[in-house]
Structures are given as C-alpha cells and as structure tokens.
Amino acid sequence: MEAALASARSGVQTILVTLSFDSVGRMSCNPAIGGMAKSHIVSEIDALGGEMGINADFTSIHAKTLNTRKGPAVQATRSQCDKIAYHVRLQRVIRSTPGLAVCEDEALGLDVRSGAVRGVILRRRGLVPCAAAVVCAGTFLRGRVFVGPQVVSSGRAGDRSADHLGQHILGLGHRVARLKTGTPPRLHRDSIDYARLGIQPPDAPPPVFSYRLRASGAVFHVEQAADGAGSDPSLFHVEQAGGPWLPWLPGTAQLPCYVTHTTDRTIDIIRRNLSRSALYGGMITGTGVRYCPSIEDKVVKFPEKTAHHVFIEPEGRGNVRVYPNGTSNSLPASVQVEMIRSIPGLEQARFIRPGYAIEYDFFDPRDLSHSLESKLSSGLFMAGQVNGTTGYEEAAGQGFVAGVNAARMALGLPPIAIGRQDAYLGVMIDDLVTRGTDEPYRMFTSRAEFRLLLRQDNAPYRLHELAKSIGILAPDVVSEIARSMEKISRETARLQSVFRAGASLYQILAGPGVGYRDLPGADLRLTDEEARQIETNVKYAGYVSIEAARVGRLARMEAVAVPRDLDYSAIRSLRKESAEKLARIRPETLAQAQRIPGVNPSDIALLEVFLRRSAR
Ligand SMILES: Cc1cc2nc3c(=O)[nH]c(=O)nc-3n(C[C@H](O)[C@H](O)[C@H](O)COP(=O)(O)OP(=O)(O)OC[C@H]3O[C@@H](n4cnc5c(N)ncnc54)[C@H](O)[C@@H]3O)c2cc1C
Structure with missing residues (x-):
C-alpha cells in the first residue's frame, strides 16, 4: 500500500495489482504496529508523508511508550490496533486517492525488453504497459502453509499462493532462497479466564506515531469524545468500520492486554510432539525469525526454562478474536489445543483458528541498488518480505521508498537517496543491498550507528528537507x-x-x-x-x-562514487576474494564498499587510490 500510495501521491498514474483487494492492508499476524526500532521506521514514514503511522493512530486500541527508563534514542511506541478497522481504513484511503486504480488480478511476469521493464503481464487482462513496476508480493511466492504434517500451497492462511511471478523474476537473473515465519492460534475472547491473568494497561494519554496528529492536539482532548464536538471530521471511528467516516478521537476507550506464561506441562506437551511439528519434523527447511521464535524453538533452545511469557492481546473492540502472543507454532491442530489449555487462564480456551508456519521464496536484496531498483532489469523495484525482511514496518518503509523512486523514474527524476546517517530507512536499505540476509531481517536500534541522531522524536525535523524534495507531505504540515x-x-x-x-x-x-x-x-x-x-x-x-563528526567522515566517503561497470581485476594488489565480493555487490559509493563483509581497510585504500587516479 505504501508503494502504491507514494507513487500516486507523487503525481503518477498508478495501478495497485492484488490477488484480492479485500485482503489489502490485512495484517497477517498480530495487529500491532511499532515496538523497538520499528516505531522509528513508522515515524520516518510519517515524516515523509506515508500512511502507516496515522492509520495505526486512528485505529489503535492499546498504545504504550516502551523503554521509558532508557534514553530518548531507544524509546519506542507500540500500538495494538483494531485488526479490521486497520485494513478497512487503509482500503478507503486507497480508494479515495486520486490517480490510484485497483486491479484484482494475478501478475504472472514482466515485459522486459533490452533490460528495461515495459509492462506487467496479468493473468486475465494480459499486458499492461508501465514505466516502472514495484513487486511487493509478501509471502505469496511459492508460499507453503504448514500445520503439523499438513501442507497446503498458500500465500497466507485463506489466500492462494502466486508461483509464476517468482519463477519469472528468477528467470531475470535474481537469486532466490527460502525463509519461514509463523503465527499463533486465535482464541475466542469469551473463553479466557481473565481473573488468572496479569493485566497490562495502556498509557494515558496514549502516545501516537503521527506528527500530523500530535500537531493537531486532538488526541489529548479526550473530554471531547463524548459528543465528538470540535473533533476533526476526517478521523475514523473504529466502531464504524462498515459505515461512514465518523468523528472519533484516537486513543479514547483503549483496551488492556494481559499476560500469562507456559508451564511444565506445556513444555512437556511440546517436547513429546516435536517430531510432529513441521519445523522439527524436517518438513520446513527455510530459516525462521531469530528474534521472534516459535514456541518449539524456545523449548529446544532454552531447555532449562519452563515459564515463557504469553501475552493475551485483543484484535479489536468489536472483535472476538484474541492473539496469544508467544505461542507461534507449526504443531498439529489437536496438539495446539492441548498445549494452549495447559497455560493458566486458557484452560477452557476455544480455538477460532490454529497457528501455522509458512515457507516462501525471497530474492537476494544484494541484486538491488539503494533506490530498491533491480540491478538486472531497470524499472523493476522490489520491496517488503520479498527482499528477505519480516514485519509490517520494514515492508512499509521499503514500499514507500520503492514507490517514490518508481514514480520519480516515470517522471524522469533521479531517485531519492536515504543514507545510514539520515534514517533507519537508510540503515535498513543499506544493510539489505550491501550485506544481504540469510534470515528474516528485522530492525533493531543496534543496527544504527548514529542512534542519537536518529531518534523517533526528531523524525519530522531531521527528515524535513527530504520530505520537501519528495513533495508528498501536505504543504501546511511542511510549513508547520x-x-x-x-x-x-x-x-x-x-x-x-x-x-x-x-x-x-x-x-x-x-x-x-x-x-x-x-x-x-x-x-x-x-x-x-x-x-x-x-x-x-x-x-x-x-x-x-x-556522532555528527562521524557522519561528516562518512559523508566524505559517500561522496566518492564507484562506477557500476568498474573492472575490479584491474586494481593492482587488490585481494582476489575482495575483488570478487566487490564485483558481486557493485557498491555505489566508497562508503558502501567499506561496509561489505570481508572487504578490509587495505582493500578500500587501494580502491580509493584507483578511483582518484582514474578521476584525474
Ligand atoms: C504467518 C505470518 C506471520 C507474520 N507475523 C508477523 C508479526 O507478528 N509481526 C510483523 O510485523 N510481521 C509479521 N509477518 C510479516 C508481515 O505480515 C509482512 O512482513 C508484511 O505484511 C509484508 O508486507 P508485504 O507488503 O511485503 O506483503 P503482504 O502484506 O503479504 O502483501 C502481499 C500482497 O501481494 C499480493 N500478491 C502477491 N503475489 C501477487 C501476484 N503474483 N499478483 C498479484 N498480487 C500478488 C497479495 O495479494 C497481497 O496483497 C507475518 C507474516 C505471516 C505470513
């Protein structure tokens, strides 16, 4: 969505192609936005004119500031959203965005001629010409869903997979590998014994991601909620998801979350059934998310621990589904019931849906440049889970950058460049295109070397110039x-x-x-x-x-461009291993070359001398 919105808002006729519009903006897993480092990305998207932050604020049911005892660089906002309202509002934004059309169809491939994208080939409509295409196919490429020994071909529970597009991109020369992720079961809220759980209240007043919302001040005037008087009529009421857009004040009437834990019995049930889990029974080979492990992973990797936290999170105000965060698994459905009912407070839990694991194709992001354009086919941009990341925020951030750059290509403008010193968006993209990833990549504050400069709270100010040059953020907000x-x-x-x-x-x-x-x-x-x-x-x-002095040093190296067609074998004394690595990544600047794992400072010195001599 961010890609399509950013492109259309840049003034370019844009078509959003999806297998099902009804599922656009639907959160595959927990309806929570933000959290450590991820909320920095949300604030950056917001500061540049993207939609994620404001959408989460308008549909939030439980918002908190994390890490309040630590310094401002690592404080973060996390917002549990109303799952249905979140995608309903987004779909309305898409429908009401000028220049953005929606097309329900399957993209089978791209029309690439002389190394450049000329169109997208759709199953029903055939060839649709275009100046650029952004592929954000999520977990749908050769997606396989596992519940214990059962395997179905699917892009996400309830959605079919899309296999042609991945094969086509493979044929263009992009390298492909497999990753996996998973999700817990969903339980009925009325089957939980809340008296046995610890309560986790939201913050009052709630923190919000969006500068636009904070600047309006509306969120802090909770007393207006009763009759809506004086509130902004464009605000979206979660209870009115199916009806008109009625005034609603974000942050009012929030819900608590709850916490419980696994027991000796839970661990015993999982251990006894490990061989029946898709992950440990050898059915899944892709690498999973290290920092958001399945419950099977936790039991195997921390054998001495029996009490793992399980957070009970509502999926919405009018929604009966609750999300037992921490129980993601790929065990057979009957074992999942036994396992969940061994947890205090969940003894009578009724299942709405079992948990599952999904394995899917992703493309090596080292085949992309910093603009997220393919190095192999011009006009092909890629963003999100197809680039090896996991998480809504990481996907939205890349989508925004790819959408802006695809639109700029169509308009004949140069791509925007976001450096590691500018934003977490820059850190993520540089990590992906320089180092690649062999496990689902998620953002952490520790990935950023300029943490004090890249705070969540200063995103609107540090990205002000970039927001102006992109031109999507409303002029009154830019002036404010x-x-x-x-x-x-x-x-x-x-x-x-x-x-x-x-x-x-x-x-x-x-x-x-x-x-x-x-x-x-x-x-x-x-x-x-x-x-x-x-x-x-x-x-x-x-x-x-x-930090600013270090940024200055980095900027000097960023300013030294490395030609794309440089013959590294012509650099005398450069180690063969480094020449191969440099030729494979084809860094755009000397600074990027320095960050390639295995390329050492003496190689960089040789490269720098070579570039300076060639420039004379
Ligand atoms: C089971 C599961 C659990 C997850 N758990 C979490 C979590 O707890 N927290 C978190 O932050 N993230 C989680 N994620 C990851 C998160 O959902 C994704 O990272 C994020 O939604 C990816 O966004 P995306 O835009 O790349 O793709 P998606 O949101 O998956 O969207 C892909 C879109 O592409 C369309 N599409 C695909 N192929 C084609 C084609 N050939 N033609 C036309 N349309 C096509 C689909 O219809 C869909 O609209 C989970 C994902 C899954 C599947």
Whole structure:
C-alpha cells in the first residue's frame, strides 16, 4: 500500500495489482504496529508523508511508550490496533486517492525488453504497459502453509499462493532462497479466564506515531469524545468500520492486554510432539525469525526454562478474536489445543483458528541498488518480505521508498537517496543491498550507528528537507514543521545568550534534573513537543556532536562514487576474494564498499587510490 500510495501521491498514474483487494492492508499476524526500532521506521514514514503511522493512530486500541527508563534514542511506541478497522481504513484511503486504480488480478511476469521493464503481464487482462513496476508480493511466492504434517500451497492462511511471478523474476537473473515465519492460534475472547491473568494497561494519554496528529492536539482532548464536538471530521471511528467516516478521537476507550506464561506441562506437551511439528519434523527447511521464535524453538533452545511469557492481546473492540502472543507454532491442530489449555487462564480456551508456519521464496536484496531498483532489469523495484525482511514496518518503509523512486523514474527524476546517517530507512536499505540476509531481517536500534541522531522524536525535523524534495507531505504540515524548527533554533540561541549566576540557561538545562519548563523565562507558547526537542538536543549535545563528526567522515566517503561497470581485476594488489565480493555487490559509493563483509581497510585504500587516479 505504501508503494502504491507514494507513487500516486507523487503525481503518477498508478495501478495497485492484488490477488484480492479485500485482503489489502490485512495484517497477517498480530495487529500491532511499532515496538523497538520499528516505531522509528513508522515515524520516518510519517515524516515523509506515508500512511502507516496515522492509520495505526486512528485505529489503535492499546498504545504504550516502551523503554521509558532508557534514553530518548531507544524509546519506542507500540500500538495494538483494531485488526479490521486497520485494513478497512487503509482500503478507503486507497480508494479515495486520486490517480490510484485497483486491479484484482494475478501478475504472472514482466515485459522486459533490452533490460528495461515495459509492462506487467496479468493473468486475465494480459499486458499492461508501465514505466516502472514495484513487486511487493509478501509471502505469496511459492508460499507453503504448514500445520503439523499438513501442507497446503498458500500465500497466507485463506489466500492462494502466486508461483509464476517468482519463477519469472528468477528467470531475470535474481537469486532466490527460502525463509519461514509463523503465527499463533486465535482464541475466542469469551473463553479466557481473565481473573488468572496479569493485566497490562495502556498509557494515558496514549502516545501516537503521527506528527500530523500530535500537531493537531486532538488526541489529548479526550473530554471531547463524548459528543465528538470540535473533533476533526476526517478521523475514523473504529466502531464504524462498515459505515461512514465518523468523528472519533484516537486513543479514547483503549483496551488492556494481559499476560500469562507456559508451564511444565506445556513444555512437556511440546517436547513429546516435536517430531510432529513441521519445523522439527524436517518438513520446513527455510530459516525462521531469530528474534521472534516459535514456541518449539524456545523449548529446544532454552531447555532449562519452563515459564515463557504469553501475552493475551485483543484484535479489536468489536472483535472476538484474541492473539496469544508467544505461542507461534507449526504443531498439529489437536496438539495446539492441548498445549494452549495447559497455560493458566486458557484452560477452557476455544480455538477460532490454529497457528501455522509458512515457507516462501525471497530474492537476494544484494541484486538491488539503494533506490530498491533491480540491478538486472531497470524499472523493476522490489520491496517488503520479498527482499528477505519480516514485519509490517520494514515492508512499509521499503514500499514507500520503492514507490517514490518508481514514480520519480516515470517522471524522469533521479531517485531519492536515504543514507545510514539520515534514517533507519537508510540503515535498513543499506544493510539489505550491501550485506544481504540469510534470515528474516528485522530492525533493531543496534543496527544504527548514529542512534542519537536518529531518534523517533526528531523524525519530522531531521527528515524535513527530504520530505520537501519528495513533495508528498501536505504543504501546511511542511510549513508547520518549518515554523517549529525556527522556534526551536531561536529559543536554543536565546538559552545560550541569557545568563543566571554565571551560567547560561543552556548550561543550566544541560544539568541533571532540570527540564525546559523549569527555566526562568521559559517560552510558554512552545508546544510540549518543541520544549522536549530543545531539552533533548541540549542534554545530549556532547554525544550528538561526536556522532555528527562521524557522519561528516562518512559523508566524505559517500561522496566518492564507484562506477557500476568498474573492472575490479584491474586494481593492482587488490585481494582476489575482495575483488570478487566487490564485483558481486557493485557498491555505489566508497562508503558502501567499506561496509561489505570481508572487504578490509587495505582493500578500500587501494580502491580509493584507483578511483582518484582514474578521476584525474
Ligand atoms: C504467518 C505470518 C506471520 C507474520 N507475523 C508477523 C508479526 O507478528 N509481526 C510483523 O510485523 N510481521 C509479521 N509477518 C510479516 C508481515 O505480515 C509482512 O512482513 C508484511 O505484511 C509484508 O508486507 P508485504 O507488503 O511485503 O506483503 P503482504 O502484506 O503479504 O502483501 C502481499 C500482497 O501481494 C499480493 N500478491 C502477491 N503475489 C501477487 C501476484 N503474483 N499478483 C498479484 N498480487 C500478488 C497479495 O495479494 C497481497 O496483497 C507475518 C507474516 C505471516 C505470513
């Protein structure tokens, strides 16, 4: 969706091809957006004009700030959404976006001539000409769903798989491999004994992802919810998913989540049935998500532990389905029932659907450039799970970048470049296209080397220039952010010039335990968000300047372009192994070359000398 919306919002006629429009925006697994590092990506998409953050805010039923005891760089927002409202709202946004048409059909392949995409071949409609195509086929390419020994060909529970497109892309020269992921069973909410569970309340007021929503201030005026008076009429009411768009204030009437744990009996049931699990019975060969393991994985890898957390999360206000987070598995359905009922509070649990594992094809992202365009066929862009990532946020971030770049290609504009120093989006794309991945890739704050610069809270400001050049973010929001930046910089300068008892207000604010609002003469017209920016910038200024110096060094290496057709064997003394690796990845800059695993500093020095000599 982000790809299609970004392309259409860039002013290019766009067609969203899907096997079923009804399933567009449907969350395959837990209806939760954000979490550690993922929420940074959501905020970046929002800052550039994408839809994910605002969609999660409008349909959230349980929002929390994570890591509140740690510094601002690693704090994150996580929002449990109403599963149905989430995709219904997104589908309405798609339907009402000018220049965006929807086509229910199967893409079988691409019309590629002289190394460039000229069209998409659809099963029913035949050839549809286009200037560029973005493939975001998720887990649908040769998707196989496993419930114990049962295997069905499927792209996701209830959806058929799409095998032709993957074979076609393979034929274009892209390298392919298999990965797997899984999902827990779904239980009926009325069959759970909540008295036996620990309760996890949401935050009040709830945090939101979207700058647009925070700037409107609507979310904090909860008292308006009763009659909707004064609220924004474009807000979406989750209870009205099937009806008109009625006013609703995000964050009102949130729901709690609950927590329980596995027992000795649970572990025993899983151990006894391991050979019947698709994962451990040898039926699945693809690599799974290391940091979101199946319950079988947890039992095998942590044999001494019996009490694993199980979070009981509602899938919506009017939805009877609950999601027992932590019990993803591929055991036979009857074993799943026995296993779930051994967990306190779930003794009488009624199943709506069993859990399952899915194995699917993904393409080696090292065959893509930083714009997410194929290095083998121009005009072919790829984004999301097909590039080896897992997660809604990772998919949305890549979709946004690929959609913008496909549109820019159609408009004859150069692609946008997002560096590791600019955004988590840049970190993710650089990791994928430089290092590739042999397990489902998900984002972590530890992947970013400039964490203090890339905070969730400063996304609208640090990406302001990029948002302007992309041109999707509404002009009034762009102006609002510019005004805020101006206020922040003016006030910071004032703090440096006003002194109290020999210290500047800036120095006083830098000290422990002092907040911006505690300062004499604090500007009460600043919003909470602006005041927080000043506070964080001042308190972390020392560390930020060290990171900024490293960014400067990186920028110098990023500025040295490496020709795509460079003959690495012509560089004297370059190790053969490095020459092969460089020729395989074909880095776009010296900085990217330096990040290729196995290419060492002396190789980079030789490459740099060679490039400088050739440039003379
Ligand atoms: C079982 C399961 C569990 C998961 N668990 C989680 C989780 O807990 N948390 C999390 O963040 N992520 C989870 N994920 C991953 C998450 O769902 C994906 O990473 C994300 O949705 C991928 O987005 P995407 O846009 O790449 O593909 P998808 O959202 O899968 O969308 C693919 C789209 O492509 C269409 N399509 C495919 N092939 C064709 C074709 N040939 N022609 C026309 N249309 C086609 C489909 O109709 C569909 O609309 C899970 C995924 C699955 C399947």
